[in-house]
Amino acid sequence: MHCTCSLQVPGLLPWFEHRLRTRLFPMLQLLYPEAIPRVDCLRCHDAFVSRYDANGMASLEVHQDTTDFTFTISLNPLSEYTGGGTVMPDLRAADADANAPYETIVVKPDVGCVTSFPGRLRHGGNGITSGFRYIIPLFIYLDVNKATGKPRGWLLESAGIRPGHMTGLDAMAF
Numbered sequence: 001m002h003c004t005c006s007l008q009v010p011g012l013l014p015w016f017e018h019r020l021r022t023r024l025f026p027m028l029q030l031l032y033p034e035a036i037p038r039v040d041c042l043r044c045h046d047a048f049v050s051r052y053d054a055n056g057m058a059s060l061e062v063h064q065d066t067t068d069f070t071f072t073i074s075l076n077p078l079s080e081y082t083g084g085g086t087v088m089p090d091l092r093a094a095d096a097d098a099n100a101p102y103e104t105i106v107v108k109p110d111v112g113c114v115t116s117f118p119g120r121l122r123h124g125g126n127g128i129t130s131g132f133r134y135i136i137p138l139f140i141y142l143d144v145n146k147a148t149g150k151p152r153g154w155l156l157e158s159a160g161i162r163p164g165h166m167t168g169l170d171a172m173a174f
Contacts, residue, residue, distance in 0.1 A: 081131030
């Protein structure tokens with residue numbers, strides 16, 4: 001069971017959107033230049049604070065996201081919990097020998113650090129055994145319309161449908 005609680009923090013959304021546009025999205029484009037032609041092609045679909053608790057939700061099963069890219073931002077120091085991190089099973093370097101074994105990797109960035117990867121890469125929340133771990137997972141889509149040069153909403157408009165009120169980074173794209 002995953003419990004969520006939404007809080008409105010004044011000024012947080014504009015601050016966060018600015019950091020996406022000026023820091024995280026440019027970093028992602030540098031990592032994947034062939035896939036991301038321009039920073040303004042990226043959209044954050046969702047982001048929230050997630051808490052792992054050794055006596056509650058200590059882990060998250062291995063899964064694939066439906067997004068193009070995923071970020072996790074570590075919010076507390078490694079010294080506040082044991083275990084944890086993002087587990088990525090069945091990995092092998094692209095330039096490795098075809099007979100090289102697959103490995104399971106656990107990435108454990110410290111507070112303020114970011115892990116980014118293609119969303120469809122199998123991953124999960126490695127279990128913590130003591131303390132609390134806080135992260136912000138972000139789910140990022142590549143705006144294919146921007147990448148192809150077609151205007152946002154072209155498919156809806158060609159069907160005679162006008163999109164409703166745009167908010168957040170989507171509103172800034174127009």
